[in-house]
Amino acid sequence: MTQELDTTQPQQAEAMPLPNPTNDGLELLEKQVRAMEYAHRLATVMCNTDMVPQAFRGKPDNGAAAIMYGAELGLQPQQALQQVFVVHGQPAVYARTMVALLKSKGYRFETVESGPDAVHVRGSSPRGETEESRWTIDRAKQAGYTSNKKYATDPQAMLYAKAASEVCRRLAPDVLLGIRYAAEDLELEQPIQASAERLDGPKQRPQRGKARAALTQKRTPRQAEKAEPEGTPIEKAIAALDDAQTGDQIDRIYTHAESLGLSDDDMARLAGACQSRAEALGLADGGDAA
Helix, strand or coil: CCCCCCCCCCCCCCCCCCCCCCCHHHHHHHHHHHHHHHHHHHHHHHCCCCCCHHHHHHHHHHHHHHHHHHHHHHCCHHHHHHHEEEEEEEEEEHHHHHHHHHHHHCEEEEEECCCCCEEEEEEEEECEEEEEEEEEHHHHHHCCCHHHHHHHHHHHHHHHHHHHHHHHHHHEEEEEECCCCHHHCCCCCCCCCCCCCCCCCCCCCCCCHHHHHHHHCCCCCHHCCCHHHCCCCCCCHHHHHHCCCCHHHHHHHHHHHHHCCCHHHHHHHHHHHHHHHHHCCCCCCCCCCC
């Protein structure tokens, strides 16, 4: 007896079409390029007027970038040029702008406590999530923010800015596109005016430590006692700024400190110190954010 084996030809797997490079990405890129062109045209006009902050005057490229970033947040071009700031690659907006943006999307905010010594803000999302933050003068001193003279002239407003921006970042990082700082965080030091004397001889190298000395002289004895001990990462980064003579060197110090995983408060202190150093070297336009 013979058994016949049923032989079948193996079915050839159906060839799946290779994914065609989607045009969606290219279309999005084309839209962004067109949007940047329009933003740059507008910025070219706006940045040549007195209607924009000093930081954007004569700098249409920076203005166009601010307009584009503001558009992602839902800001009109004119609003973006007034509300968006970039310091060492980090975007920032005012605390009041954060609150306004979130309120327009259904978020609610309540000031639980408000005074010159402490401000307490509570916020809730449309989904029912709640966050709150309380900032006191003592907390601001410990974080190094009171070197900004506005903490002496208008402490209530500055403490509100800290508390409100903290609540906003916790509640809606997606809406704020991961904004790490409020503009008030970057006002740690007032701009240092650099002076220069024309000499017939070769240019003299700026004396190291001048910016550091100027910043240190502003501190009250109480603040000096509470200064970070030498050797901590934040103090090393701030001290390293004394030797920085170019914008690239300042940026490298900031980037290195960021890679160390410093706290937001420490990074905000460093951002303010970087801005002051750049202004002391004549590398940045001084601007007063209100």
